[in-house]
Amino acid sequence: MDNHSYNFPSDCTPLTNCKSARKPAGSTVVNMGHAGKNPPRDYLVWSLCNTLYVNFCCLGFMALIYSIKARDQTTQGNLQLAQECSDKAKWYNILAAGWNLLIPLLAVVLLVLLLVHLGTSQGSFDFFGEDGFQNFMKLFSW
Numbered sequence: 001m002d003n004h005s006y007n008f009p010s011d012c013t014p015l016t017n018c019k020s021a022r023k024p025a026g027s028t029v030v031n032m033g034h035a036g037k038n039p040p041r042d043y044l045v046w047s048l049c050n051t052l053y054v055n056f057c058c059l060g061f062m063a064l065i066y067s068i069k070a071r072d073q074t075t076q077g078n079l080q081l082a083q084e085c086s087d088k089a090k091w092y093n094i095l096a097a098g099w100n101l102l103i104p105l106l107a108v109v110l111l112v113l114l115l116v117h118l119g120t121s122q123g124s125f126d127f128f129g130e131d132g133f134q135n136f137m138k139l140f141s142w
Helices: 044-053 056-076 079-120 132-138
Strands: none
Touching: 044 056, 044 079, 056 079
């Protein structure tokens, strides 16, 4: 490619400082919406994490849907509907996160209670002693 295929003046080639070919700068106005109001949060990352954890009643998936709706409404400029969807996404995320923490916590508590009960009950077996596992397996043998 030679310089003649472009429409530059002969004294102005690309990558040179040629001010004669430049046009005067005009102004560009970009409407950014409401300058004083911050857009509502969409909680998209939190919703995605809750969705990937796969919890009870798909609460994380519901949060993800409302997060995407909140983001869409924010880009369209409908801040009132975006705020409503954001609030729903936040509450679904809170419920999903609570459920995600509650079930493993309950499982650990039940396991500890079971071990404490098995260790203190008389006439069953000594779970924490030397023969604990053998005594435990005797329960299941005929």
